Amino acid sequence: MHSVGISLLGFGNVGQAFARLLLEKKRSIQDQFALDLKVVSIQTGHHGAAIDLEGIYLPRALDIMQAGDSLSTLSQNPVPDDVGALLEASRASVMAENTPVSYTDGQPALDHIRAALARGIHVVTANKGPVVHAYNELTQLAVASDCRFLFESTVMDGAPIFSLWRAALPVADLTSFRGVLNSTTNLILSRMEWGETFEAAVTYAQSIGIAETDPSGDIDGWDAAIKVAALVTVLMGYELLPQNVEREGIGAIQTEQVQAAIENGQRWKLVCEAHREGGRVSARVQPRLVDRTDPLFTVMGTSSAVTFHSDVLGALTVTEADPGPHTTAYGLLADLLNIFRTAT
Numbered sequence: 001m002h003s004v005g006i007s008l009l010g011f012g013n014v015g016q017a018f019a020r021l022l023l024e025k026k027r028s029i030q031d032q033f034a035l036d037l038k039v040v041s042i043q044t045g046h047h048g049a050a051i052d053l054e055g056i057y058l059p060r061a062l063d064i065m066q067a068g069d070s071l072s073t074l075s076q077n078p079v080p081d082d083v084g085a086l087l088e089a090s091r092a093s094v095m096a097e098n099t100p101v102s103y104t105d106g107q108p109a110l111d112h113i114r115a116a117l118a119r120g121i122h123v124v125t126a127n128k129g130p131v132v133h134a135y136n137e138l139t140q141l142a143v144a145s146d147c148r149f150l151f152e153s154t155v156m157d158g159a160p161i162f163s164l165w166r167a168a169l170p171v172a173d174l175t176s177f178r179g180v181l182n183s184t185t186n187l188i189l190s191r192m193e194w195g196e197t198f199e200a201a202v203t204y205a206q207s208i209g210i211a212e213t214d215p216s217g218d219i220d221g222w223d224a225a226i227k228v229a230a231l232v233t234v235l236m237g238y239e240l241l242p243q244n245v246e247r248e249g250i251g252a253i254q255t256e257q258v259q260a261a262i263e264n265g266q267r268w269k270l271v272c273e274a275h276r277e278g279g280r281v282s283a284r285v286q287p288r289l290v291d292r293t294d295p296l297f298t299v300m301g302t303s304s305a306v307t308f309h310s311d312v313l314g315a316l317t318v319t320e321a322d323p324g325p326h327t328t329a330y331g332l333l334a335d336l337l338n339i340f341r342t343a344t
Contacts, residue, residue: 153331179306
């Protein structure tokens with residue numbers, strides 16, 4: 001049995017779902033992979049930090065978060081403030097970086113990942129910022145340090161988008177894609193179809209943890225744009241920043257428009273797309289009317305879908321129904337297990 005120490009940076013909804021998944025799948029992971037996964041450090045923005053080289057007792061950590069208390073009571077070792085020093089003190093083999101995303105520069109997650117990779121520590125992340133702002137740099141740093149940098153959960157939660165192209169579609173060239181990639185706006189538009197106002201739909205999305213207290217990143221199209229940028233950068237080999245994605249959000253759409261569209265056999269969707277044109281790639285996020293013949297017509301609620309076109313296949317569509325923190329957490333776990341499956 002090979003012991004793997006995991007350092008968690010960020011212990012919000014996704015981090016806690018990841019901890020629950022480690023507990024739920026512990027026996028399966030041991031039986032199938034001969035791995036003993038233990039969380040040796042947790043660092044949060046508002047609930048303290050802890051290090052335990054023998055493994056933090058996750059049920060207690062989850063209870064502490066539920067109560068709103070500090071994780072520092074679980075620490076068996078001094079906790080450095082610096083992330084690099086924390087990684088060294090915890091002797092982690094893998095870092096799961098899940099701090100809040102920055103659309104503009106990817107920080108501070110970008111520096112966290114640099115610190116881990118420079119020390120030969122594998123990284124799995126659901127944070128889109130570092131992928132779009134430094135994908136090539138981080139990939140090269142991982143190679144130089146003989147470790148892995150994986151990020152399946154950055155787009156469509158746990159659905160195997162990046163690993164699909166990496167493992168199952170060798171030498172396929174992606175020419176375009178089109179889809180619904182932001183769960184929050186799709187849920188808002190779905191509830192507006194049912195008669196809710198825009199404001200009431202946003203409030204509901206916040207109440208179930210899908211939308212942030214400040215939902216502008218979703219409503220204004222930034223989350224969708226950064227996901228488009230990540231797909232273009234990684235799968236099309238064309239470096240693209242979210243600031244360079246043509247972007248329009250859903251804030252101007254009224255309930256009356258949404259219901260009128262339904263009466264005409266159409267739906268409003270925040271459509272994400274990118275097309276290769278010669279040596280350039282154009283990308284946009286924009287509200288569009290889709291009809292019943294469009295595969296995006298039936299993508300409702302928090303579900304998402306994307307259709308890929310390549311030089312070797314026709315339309316290939318991946319759909320994810322009703323994702324949540326648990327599906328994002330599974331993407332992190334799948335990346336982690338694939339690191340060690342590849343290593344063996």
